[in-house]
Amino acid sequence: MSRALxxxxxxxxxxxxxxxxxxxxxxxxxxxLDALAARGTMFAAAYTPSPMCVPTRAALATGDWVHKTxxxxxxxxxxxxxxxxxxxxxxxxxxxxxIGKLHFRSAEDDNGFSAEILPMHVVGGxxxxxxxxxxxxxxxxxxAELAADxxxxxxxxxxxxxxxxxxxxxxxxxxxxRGQPWVAFVSLVSPHYPLTCPxxxxxxxxxxxxxxxxxxxxxxxxxxxxxxxxxxxxxxDYFDEQKMxxxxxxxxxxxxxxxxxxxxxxxxxxxxxxxxxxxxVYVSDHGDMMGDQGFWTxxxxxxxxxxxxxxxAGPGIPAGQKVATCxxxxxxxxxxxxxxxxxxxxxxxxxxxISLRKLANSPYDPDRTGFSEYHDGGSxxxxxxxxxxxxxxxxxxxxxxxxxxxxxxxxxLVNRAREGVNDPAIAAALAEGERRLRAICDPDAVNARAxxxxxxxxxxxxxxxxxxxxxxxxxxxTPSEQAKMREGSPL
Numbered sequence: 001m002s003r004a005l006x007x008x009x010x011x012x013x014x015x016x017x018x019x020x021x022x023x024x025x026x027x028x029x030x031x032x033l034d035a036l037a038a039r040g041t042m043f044a045a046a047y048t049p050s051p052m053c054v055p056t057r058a059a060l061a062t063g064d065w066v067h068k069t070x071x072x073x074x075x076x077x078x079x080x081x082x083x084x085x086x087x088x089x090x091x092x093x094x095x096x097x098x099i100g101k102l103h104f105r106s107a108e109d110d111n112g113f114s115a116e117i118l119p120m121h122v123v124g125g126x127x128x129x130x131x132x133x134x135x136x137x138x139x140x141x142x143x144a145e146l147a148a149d150x151x152x153x154x155x156x157x158x159x160x161x162x163x164x165x166x167x168x169x170x171x172x173x174x175x176x177x178r179g180q181p182w183v184a185f186v187s188l189v190s191p192h193y194p195l196t197c198p199x200x201x202x203x204x205x206x207x208x209x210x211x212x213x214x215x216x217x218x219x220x221x222x223x224x225x226x227x228x229x230x231x232x233x234x235x236x237d238y239f240d241e242q243k244m245x246x247x248x249x250x251x252x253x254x255x256x257x258x259x260x261x262x263x264x265x266x267x268x269x270x271x272x273x274x275x276x277x278x279x280x281v282y283v284s285d286h287g288d289m290m291g292d293q294g295f296w297t298x299x300x301x302x303x304x305x306x307x308x309x310x311x312x313a314g315p316g317i318p319a320g321q322k323v324a325t326c327x328x329x330x331x332x333x334x335x336x337x338x339x340x341x342x343x344x345x346x347x348x349x350x351x352x353x354i355s356l357r358k359l360a361n362s363p364y365d366p367d368r369t370g371f372s373e374y375h376d377g378g379s380x381x382x383x384x385x386x387x388x389x390x391x392x393x394x395x396x397x398x399x400x401x402x403x404x405x406x407x408x409x410x411x412x413l414v415n416r417a418r419e420g421v422n423d424p425a426i427a428a429a430l431a432e433g434e435r436r437l438r439a440i441c442d443p444d445a446v447n448a449r450a451x452x453x454x455x456x457x458x459x460x461x462x463x464x465x466x467x468x469x470x471x472x473x474x475x476x477x478t479p480s481e482q483a484k485m486r487e488g489s490p491l
Contacts, residue, residue, distance in 0.1 A: 016287035032263030040313025063333025074128035087112030100187035131377025147238035149194035191254035207245035213291030232378035235296035279314035326370035382447035393433025
């Protein structure tokens, strides 16, 4: 009789899809992720539901799109509804534990876990209220911090990741884990900024040898909404070439540090004797532009931001394989139910997810649509991305679209949408992109609903001035920092 399978989700924060050795990167060192990919399947066209932490983590928990659940932004975190896939599995009697960052509203909500170990939730149960002020945004005064923090040293985030890793090792080593099947959601923060990197990992990379960002020195793309986002998150204003090189060395160093933590968790799983009956999935919540096209961090629909790394390994998953079919973080819910033997029930009707085990064992499906959307801080309008085959269509409500041919233009430097008037093939691709988008949602109606919900949320929080002055920060404080904030102590 075969043993019941365990399910282990390893998730990082802000890890762009191409910054792995197994993805072909020639500089960064990720031996543990490379080894995971070698014994499993890599999903090369994986996307985030939204290139921002809080809405994405709500979509990951629910298995549904942001516009379906209304978790639009960084001040509308997941609060236990709709029912998460973690709760579905826990309700069957399975142990379901989180270790590390969740970015939900509060541990007091029923997020679906049997236990939350070292959880990081949004600040004060509210999050980043400034992001709600899309009609009348204040200056983003924290933008200078990204460049200012670049350098060698530990940060509260790297310290937190070491605590998460140690807690995961202890949890996996407990003999109780071998008594019944379990699910674990181990969530690290690296390589998310601050770009302060422990010396051991920073010294793996020479700033002088760093690759230049895509389109370096050319400025922001010629598109009104992208220039608006770039003007709000004006990180690039604070980077000269030397600082940019140091930032890339730090980001690669933090990626190698994160890979080291992942390796420790997988080694603990193996030492516990459970590697062979555990399906392991590695993902990140979104990517990071790292200076490409004048952008830093996320918020935009370019591959470096909206694309995510995704690797699955274990029982039922072919080894050494790369899948080109589009996938999404919303597929994790379906994967969890598949691995744990729980049939999709009526509560999941209409959800977009497909088990990664099924995708890994199926022929390439060029017609599956990749999808992402953004309704958060700095944006004046909703943006929506669809991907199929080598085409990528980005729809901005009230503005012209973008269209990229990823086969001939993998760095997305040429917006083919401008050729649609004179080129029938481009016109057809634009029409197909809009058709696929409208098969998922009505972008105009979704955009209007997002703004209406956000205006109500602003009033709930005390109006615009309250949102401008409360919960202002550049990155979410760790649990220990938030505890100091509650006590009124300086960080």
